[in-house]
Amino acid sequence: MSFNPLSAAVREDPYPFYKEMREKYPVSHVESVNTWAVARYEDVKHVLKNHQLFSSDPLIQIAFGEFNPAPNAPYLLSSDPPEHTRLRKLVATAFSKRFVDRISQSIEDMINKLLDEVDLKSGFDLVEALSSPLPVTVIADAMGIDASMGPTFRRWSNQVTIGVDATISEAEREVIHRDALDFRAYFVDRIAAARRNPGSDLISALVKEEEGAVLSPDEVMAMCVLLLIAGNETTTSTIGNALYLLTKFPDQKQLVVDNPGLVPGMVEEVLRYISPIQMLFRRATEDVVINGVSLPKDTIVMPIYASANRDESVFERADQFDVTRKDTGSHMAFGHGIHFCVGQALGRHETTVALRILLARMPNIVADLSSVEWNDSFYLRGPKQIRVAAA
Numbered sequence: 001m002s003f004n005p006l007s008a009a010v011r012e013d014p015y016p017f018y019k020e021m022r023e024k025y026p027v028s029h030v031e032s033v034n035t036w037a038v039a040r041y042e043d044v045k046h047v048l049k050n051h052q053l054f055s056s057d058p059l060i061q062i063a064f065g066e067f068n069p070a071p072n073a074p075y076l077l078s079s080d081p082p083e084h085t086r087l088r089k090l091v092a093t094a095f096s097k098r099f100v101d102r103i104s105q106s107i108e109d110m111i112n113k114l115l116d117e118v119d120l121k122s123g124f125d126l127v128e129a130l131s132s133p134l135p136v137t138v139i140a141d142a143m144g145i146d147a148s149m150g151p152t153f154r155r156w157s158n159q160v161t162i163g164v165d166a167t168i169s170e171a172e173r174e175v176i177h178r179d180a181l182d183f184r185a186y187f188v189d190r191i192a193a194a195r196r197n198p199g200s201d202l203i204s205a206l207v208k209e210e211e212g213a214v215l216s217p218d219e220v221m222a223m224c225v226l227l228l229i230a231g232n233e234t235t236t237s238t239i240g241n242a243l244y245l246l247t248k249f250p251d252q253k254q255l256v257v258d259n260p261g262l263v264p265g266m267v268e269e270v271l272r273y274i275s276p277i278q279m280l281f282r283r284a285t286e287d288v289v290i291n292g293v294s295l296p297k298d299t300i301v302m303p304i305y306a307s308a309n310r311d312e313s314v315f316e317r318a319d320q321f322d323v324t325r326k327d328t329g330s331h332m333a334f335g336h337g338i339h340f341c342v343g344q345a346l347g348r349h350e351t352t353v354a355l356r357i358l359l360a361r362m363p364n365i366v367a368d369l370s371s372v373e374w375n376d377s378f379y380l381r382g383p384k385q386i387r388v389a390a391a
Helices: 008-012 015-024 041-049 059-067 083-095 097-116 126-131 133-143 147-160 170-196 202-211 217-248 250-258 260-273 344-361
Strands: 027-030 035-038 282-284 288-290 293-295 300-303 365-367 383-385 387-390
Touching: 035 041, 041 288, 041 300, 059 147, 059 170, 083 097, 083 202, 083 217, 097 126, 097 133, 097 344, 126 133, 126 217, 126 344, 126 383, 133 147, 133 202, 133 217, 133 344, 147 170, 147 217, 170 202, 170 217, 202 217, 217 250, 217 260, 217 344, 217 365, 217 383, 250 260, 250 344, 260 344
Parallel strands: 035 300
Antiparallel strands: 027 035, 282 300, 288 293, 365 387
């Protein structure tokens, strides 16, 4: 079995490939994306926690490729200390528990409003109706931008995260390039408006840091692009993945319907079982050895979070979806080390509340598994479409 993350077989179900990699070749070259994949939990953790040995600088170039809306800007995700420390400090407070608590009621109201508009009997696309508009609206509101742009933001996000996937046609490539340019142009205008008339929103706060010479104009642009993408991708995917799994394993769904107190733990199990971010990228800053494999300086390394989260040496019955599982605390769906997801508290909260309300209002909801279309990006996993209805 040869691992090619761009292949149709891997896109359909990557987990058998990860299992074989853990068992037979835990550190291996992946020709299609010219990286060295790292599949076992301890090795993935080693790469993520040792930022001095494994720089994040190639991450955005591989993740966005030629479709980067801010190609000249340093991104938080792809920076190393001290730049990373400076950039992270600026956004950490924006996604603190205090912020989540402050908007908690509005998130709940938003979820109920979105569900009021669906027709459960005839069915609806969960992504279009709930899992996409919810996080996009929350992050748009925080950034002071028009939530009616939500569908456009979602399309831009899907497009630019295709990354180095070489399987797209020239026609598709042209469309994505136009979307990337539109993405950039939108924020050029929005940032300019915040300079002219600052408010209490996140973009205005970033512009204020720019005026204080803490951020450069390019850094403001990169932060806006990253916040919009990171602010919706994980939540959208995890809600969709949850309905996929609850339908596939109806006994687990019944446990949660009967005991709503299991929802927070279920969310962690969904994150572990189908990690929304499957893998990311690092660069060896010197000659390194991972699990007995010697890699020269500047090798691009691809720690596979999703494989680590199914590692049998860490998680009992790793391939079993269990909403009562007690060992989910060590999953790495949000990363590890200095790049641990800065927005994880918000994402967890949105997902937990959405699923709690959804199952309370619609306990008989099931997904049409044949309707699932997985995200186009090879390093992200979640349905871009999943139809649900009452059983």
